Amino acid sequence: MPNQPAPLDLLLLPTWLVPVEPAGVVLREHALGIRDGRIALIAPREQALRLEAREVRELPGQLLCPGLVNAHGHAAMTLLRGLADDLPLMSWLQEHIWPAESRWVDEAFVRCGTALAIAEQVKAGISCFADMYFYPQVASEVVHACGVRAQISIPLLDFPVPGALDAQDALRHGLQLFDDLRQHPRLSVAFGPHAPYTVSDDKLANIAMLAEEVDAGIHMHIHETAGEIEQSLASHGQRPLARLQRLGLLGPRLQAVHMTQIDESDLAMLVESNASVIHCPESNLKLASGFCPVERLWQAGVNVAIGTDGAASNNDLDLLGETRTAALLAKAVAGSAQALDAHRALRMATLNGARALGLDTQIGSLEIGKLADLVSFDLSGLGCQPLYDPVSQLIYAANRQCTRHLWVAGKQLLDNGRLLRQDEEQLISQAQQWAGRIAGSPTATA
Ligand SMILES: CSC[C@H]1O[C@@H](n2cnc3c(O)ncnc32)[C@H](O)[C@@H]1O
Numbered sequence: 001m002p003n004q005p006a007p008l009d010l011l012l013l014p015t016w017l018v019p020v021e022p023a024g025v026v027l028r029e030h031a032l033g034i035r036d037g038r039i040a041l042i043a044p045r046e047q048a049l050r051l052e053a054r055e056v057r058e059l060p061g062q063l064l065c066p067g068l069v070n071a072h073g074h075a076a077m078t079l080l081r082g083l084a085d086d087l088p089l090m091s092w093l094q095e096h097i098w099p100a101e102s103r104w105v106d107e108a109f110v111r112c113g114t115a116l117a118i119a120e121q122v123k124a125g126i127s128c129f130a131d132m133y134f135y136p137q138v139a140s141e142v143v144h145a146c147g148v149r150a151q152i153s154i155p156l157l158d159f160p161v162p163g164a165l166d167a168q169d170a171l172r173h174g175l176q177l178f179d180d181l182r183q184h185p186r187l188s189v190a191f192g193p194h195a196p197y198t199v200s201d202d203k204l205a206n207i208a209m210l211a212e213e214v215d216a217g218i219h220m221h222i223h224e225t226a227g228e229i230e231q232s233l234a235s236h237g238q239r240p241l242a243r244l245q246r247l248g249l250l251g252p253r254l255q256a257v258h259m260t261q262i263d264e265s266d267l268a269m270l271v272e273s274n275a276s277v278i279h280c281p282e283s284n285l286k287l288a289s290g291f292c293p294v295e296r297l298w299q300a301g302v303n304v305a306i307g308t309d310g311a312a313s314n315n316d317l318d319l320l321g322e323t324r325t326a327a328l329l330a331k332a333v334a335g336s337a338q339a340l341d342a343h344r345a346l347r348m349a350t351l352n353g354a355r356a357l358g359l360d361t362q363i364g365s366l367e368i369g370k371l372a373d374l375v376s377f378d379l380s381g382l383g384c385q386p387l388y389d390p391v392s393q394l395i396y397a398a399n400r401q402c403t404r405h406l407w408v409a410g411k412q413l414l415d416n417g418r419l420l421r422q423d424e425e426q427l428i429s430q431a432q433q434w435a436g437r438i439a440g441s442p443t444a445t446a
């Protein structure tokens, strides 16, 4: 008697299944089966329905694809959403955000803001996000409790920040977090030197060495504005990326966030080092920082992922909307309507994000053996009719309200648009209490 395969835990029957890898494929009349948190089956619907499954779920009018990966953000900054708008990066940061952070950010702030960010992201189809903020230990506890996946960066700056007296103190806490989370199934830890203009040479060289030693990512704002390049040339006689190369930070573990300023030598360094670029188009537009040349990077072979940045410079954590902005902006920047087509845009928001975070063997595409991090979007509504091409519809016509169901490692976090692991009413009320305190203070941002 041949061995019967164990029953599937869940069999999903969407109208469209978009695996992302192989590229450009849309499967109709197909099913996806999950066993032990992993994708165990992708097969024609009729064939799959003959298999034993503990639960079978029809997803009519829905597109099933990998969960979105928000490759850059500052989760707890949700509590600073709308506090200082319509400003350029440096006055936004130095005159408003940093003063507000030193006045208000503590463990309770990070706990509440991170939970709010996770709820907003899960409701928007994001199953994995990269976070760079203060009190990373607290953020990791919230991620653990909410069931989502995240890379948590250890923030490192030359000056004291909430939760760390100096960079050495931050590193000490950070290395402890590496040890604590080494075996965690959903959490990874990276180094988060804030930017070339806030971290000195000796600390950057030390981070490069430590990242090699513990095999971790390096997540950093780089080449966000033209002013950053000018300042680096004046202070260091080098462009920031060249300086980072000299200090040993360039390599596949580097996650270079923003990169709106790229000359030929920068491009060559990115290609040669296999570093990833994290594109944050809406933050770059809102702070008038510049335009990342996504198509040029992509054609040169650089892995380009996408991030929302924090809710204080965006002002939402809507990766689907961000991807649409990226697809539209890429065409304007490249002067070509073919730049960043819908399929590549979806790849940027899934598999490329996973690759940037070093998770592409585990998530980012629907392939047998990968973790079942999945999202379904409902394309049956009026705004998506008529429908010729489901991926075009997802990127150019749908919006985050179309998000229906979301699973992380086969565990459902969103059911028909409803959060299963978080209390929406409570999150809203807690966020309002924070806003009451912050807005009610005469020193809200100064
Ligand atoms: C190292 S913790 C995060 C730190 O970064 C600040 N921040 C948020 N958005 C940006 C951005 O676009 N460029 C530079 N710095 C940014 C955030 O407020 C924290 O202070």
Ligand SMILES: [Zn+2]
Binding pocket: 072, 073, 074, 221, 257, 309, 310
């Ligand atoms: Zn940022």
